[in-house]
Amino acid sequence: MSRVNPSRPVYSGLDPDPCAQAHLILADAEGVAAVIELFVKGDGAFAPRATLLSLAGNGLGQGLDRLGAKLLRLLPDVPALLRDFAERMADALMGTTIYVAGSEAFIGEAARLAGSYGIAFASLRTEHRGSIARRVQCVHCKSTEEQVVAATVICSHCNLRLMVRDHYSHRLNAFMGVWMDAEDRRT
């Protein structure tokens, strides 16, 4: 029996939006392959309308510069990429479709920014690539653990052993971590 978790984001994969007047595409290192496939799927009108933001370095001779995008920007790190994304959204017009590919944490941060510009998660085209690591918020001290790959994690701030619930917050871009042995440690 599979259970549907309505809070868990669904990443449906990248497909070109035939109605879009402009394409704004983001990929972290893990998302690059998905973006290359997106350009392959696009017709002749796709690349000339595409702005592609990704990361420099990582030995990124992966051919992003050969995709024919109208504009390619390779930023030094994820925070710089997201800042560039926000600046572009501030000037972008309706009819721009946003595509995000990469790790779950990266998609989540991009989605959170897009949300602050009035674009709902369901309106983004997203593809999850790479690590299954999750961001986890300790619901007790509100700090965040990055790169969590197990079902439990020790909060590095308050030292509680957390169980990672399958409950995702779009606002926080994190799964909820709840003290797992609370009953045993009554004080």
Add this chain to the structure above:
Amino acid sequence: MSGAASLEVEVSEVAMVAHRVKRFRLVAASGAPLPAFSPGAHILVTLADGPRTVRNAYSLMGSPFDHRCYQISVLHTEQSRGGSRYLHERVQPGFRLSISRPVNLFPLAQLGRKHVFVAGGIGITPFLPMMEELNARAVSFELHYSSRSKDHGAYVSQISRFYDDARVRFYETGNAERLSMDRVLARQPLGTHLYVCGPERMIEDVMASAKEAGWPAGNLHSERFAGGSAGKPFTVALAKSKQTIQVNEHQSLLEALEAAGVEAPFLCRGGSCGECETRVLACERALIHNDHYLSPDERISSAKIMICVSRAEGGNLVLDL
């Protein structure tokens, strides 16, 4: 959940505000403040015209910051099933009415960076409180309002008094002034939300243009006038309560059930909320789906019906009620 929870109100003022449009001001019969509402909300007004009971939905068009009264605007429609004619011809100040609590199926998208409203005729009503709220919050918006003439368009002068020309634009369709959706849709900032309220045809056209221009479905919002509930008479058999009820040509299926004392679920009565979805066990003739809720596959399957607006093309219909 039931949409039946009601409030008793008294009509405190009736004013003719445009050609065939009257505004009714309603206050609680008890004198107490009325429940708060958010812009875009509507109420159902119960109108007992002789043996018939009609419940019509009207958008709340007064200020969302005023809890002393609700205001609705009613167009006297030529093909009225009784509701609008009754309000226009019979209801005077001092008249008591039973209304539902406000329900909002057409809310503002709170994260929107800008809001574009497209109104056709009496479809202006939900946008009045929306503009008031956005104006108070200093959020950017624009209104494109079409009516046959300025005399046909309710609140034209009020709107132009409150809001500058950069934000509102009127189109007299009787004067060959046409709204160009291509122009409205072009050069809107990312994060703009579009809202349409008006005749069915207008809504379809606006939605189609927006989709073609690459606007995502999540940024498009529409509210239709209820309607389409009249048609051929038919018989409905209720499998659980073992009753057989006649639905006449001027009644909706839901109204016929209510007239027979059956408590069926409902909320919006406009075919959009999904509350009244009912299982169809058998139908002799085709179903006429007038709702905006069921998917195309669900319509074809004939396994479900939205009883507030949809009906059968005559014959006998068996429902799981």
